[in-house]
Amino acid sequence: MGLGCFALGLSAKAQLILKLLGAGNCARDVAEAVPCSKSTVNYWKNKFVGAGALRLVVKDVFNEYALTPYGSKILTTSESGVPEEVCCLEDYAVKFGVLDWGRADRLDWRKLGRPRNWEKLGVKIGAVRVVRTSKSVIVHPGKLRGFDVDELLMLSGRIVERVKGVLECHFDLALEEPGVPVHEPITRFYSDEAQELVKLGTTIVEDVGSIDNSPPERVPHEEYVGRDLAKARLMMPLRLGRLERQIQDVQREVAGLTVCVSGLVETLNRLLVPKEAERLGQVDSSQQQSGEDRGYIC
Helix, strand or coil, X not given: CCHHHHHHHCCHHHHHHHHHHHCCCCHHHHHHHCCCCHHHHHHHHHHXXXXXXXXXXXXXCCCEEEECHHHHHHHHHHHHCCCCCCEEECCCCEEEEEEECCCHHHCCHHHHCCHHHHHHCCCCCCCCEEEECCCEEEEECCCEEECCHHXXXXXXXXXXXXXXXXXXXXXXXXXXXXXXXXXXXXXXXXXXXXXXXXXXXXXXXXXXXXXXXXXXXXXXXXXXXXXXXXXXXXXXXXXXXXXXXXXXXXXXXXXXXXXXXXXXXXXXXXXXXXXHHHHHHHHHHXXXXXXXXXXXXX
């Protein structure tokens, strides 16, 4: 199931499971409420967590989950029947120079490279990792899915700031301001068009992006480098819709003009053809009379 069609591809049962899990109900209670087997609930739970629609908020005997903005959009889209473009902001890493390492000698940098460790530290959005170099630390907020490029960039920035705050407050690191992005933002779109185009082969345009099915997901997608290109791609369906409506308006106007022109031609035919026939008849009579006169003279 393509992510771009996730909302429309969900059955009523799957939508109910997402809604109940997102409200904080445990899997056992959800299975009783639907009703369905607990294994079915776990199947959809794993699928929703993997897609970024649910996030774990309480890890206990019974885990509790909450809807992410993406999960809320899925439910809203499913109810309205109007699909929205799903985009994925690739890991938008930011590098901070280190002014003072503080208590960095007490840090387990291997744990800082594990997303689950950051969930324990209170950063529960994104697959956060922190990598140390000789003079800096690099914060990786992980992939983020949603429906708006600007919102994803802001969310990524907030995650990075949250991680920076943990490093400074809990471990006394002093980090330079501002951080420097490791690369330009890269955004993926999981569209039906990409699924068709990738059958023709991978297309790569330097400094723009590509259409491919690269690992680890190996799902056909469009990939754009930079915010402006991603924003333009996000607006493309809306602009195409407007263009289609404008073309339809022009077609209606042309059809109306065609009817008017046909009526005008028909009217002109009724008015002018008899007069032209009459004129031609008069000319013929005149020529005939002229010939008779010439014959008489001779």
